[in-house]
Structures are given as C-alpha cells and as structure tokens.
Amino acid sequence: MVSEQELKEYCLLLRTENISIDDFRAWVVKSGIELKGDVTRGDFLKLKNGSVTQVLKILSKLVTSCDRCAGVYNQKVFSSRSEFENCLSAIEKACSQGVFNSISKPSWFDTLDKVKFGVEDYYMCDNCHSQWCIVFPEKEFNGEWERIS
Numbered sequence: 001m002v003s004e005q006e007l008k009e010y011c012l013l014l015r016t017e018n019i020s021i022d023d024f025r026a027w028v029v030k031s032g033i034e035l036k037g038d039v040t041r042g043d044f045l046k047l048k049n050g051s052v053t054q055v056l057k058i059l060s061k062l063v064t065s066c067d068r069c070a071g072v073y074n075q076k077v078f079s080s081r082s083e084f085e086n087c088l089s090a091i092e093k094a095c096s097q098g099v100f101n102s103i104s105k106p107s108w109f110d111t112l113d114k115v116k117f118g119v120e121d122y123y124m125c126d127n128c129h130s131q132w133c134i135v136f137p138e139k140e141f142n143g144e145w146e147r148i149s
C-alpha cells in the first residue's frame with residue numbers, strides 16, 4: 001500500500017515536471033493504491049487515464065495543503081466583486097509575508113478542463129508547494145479562488 005508520503009512525493013514530482021504524466025500513471029498502476037478510504041474507483045480511473053489537471057485535482061484532495069496557504073482565503077467561487085477584492089488583498093498580503101510566490105501558469109494546467117473566463121494568476125505556497133489560482137471577474141462571473149494542486 002502506498003503511504004501518503006509517497007503520494008506526496010509523486011505529486012511534487014509531477015507538479016514540478018520532474019516526471020511526466022506517463023511516468024506517473026505507470027507508477028499508479030504499479031503502486032497498487034488501495035481502493036478504500038480516500039481513493040474511490042472513479043478517482044483511481046482518473047489517476048490512470050485522466051488529464052494532468054484531473055490527476056492533480058485528486059492528489060490535492062488526498063494530499064492536503066498546509067495551514068499557512070489554506071488560511072489565506074477559503075476556496076470558492078466569489079458571490080460578489082467585493083469578495084474578489086478581499087481575496088485579492090489577502091493574497092497580496094500573503095505574498096508580502098512570503099507565504100506565496102507568484103508563479104507563471106503551470107504548463108500542465110489544462111484550462112480546457114474548465115470554462116475559461118479570463119485573466120488568471122497563479123501562486124505557489126513557499127512551505128508546502130501547493131499551487132493556487134485566482135480567476136478574475138468577468139461580466140456576471142465574480143471570480144474564483146482555487147487550489148489547483
């Protein structure tokens with residue numbers, strides 16, 4: 001059985017593009033991740049056959065982020081422009097305190113998985129290396145704050 005530590009290591013390797021999605025899938029098949037607890041059958045099939053975004057989404061569910069970055073702002077689709085502004089200032093503050101580093105869009109991030117609304121910014125936690133994305137408002141959409149890996 002695969003330990004959370006091993007999963008985390010592979011997640012980081014994939015995130016930082018030290019291994020390819022094909023390497024990762026080969027590992028998933030070989031590792032014999034147990035289909036109980038946190039990994040459902042649907043998750044397992046996505047780990048084997050899904051896009052990198054789907055794979056990292058599942059890994060982000062299994063491998064939690066640290067309190068520092070999770071505490072910056074709750075993940076959500078904003079219900080108002082002011083909520084977006086509040087989140088943006090929380091992120092700016094977190095950047096100035098060294099919690100987040102601004103990063104360019106990860107090359108594995110397949111936006112085809114999502115409806116593309118417009119401008120997005122990406123951040124990486126300096127402590128746990130979780131990656132986060134803020135989507136800017138566009139028309140009736142108020143933006144979103146989401147951990148993407």
Ligand SMILES: [Zn+2]
Binds near residue numbers: 065070125126129
């Ligand atoms: Zn973190």
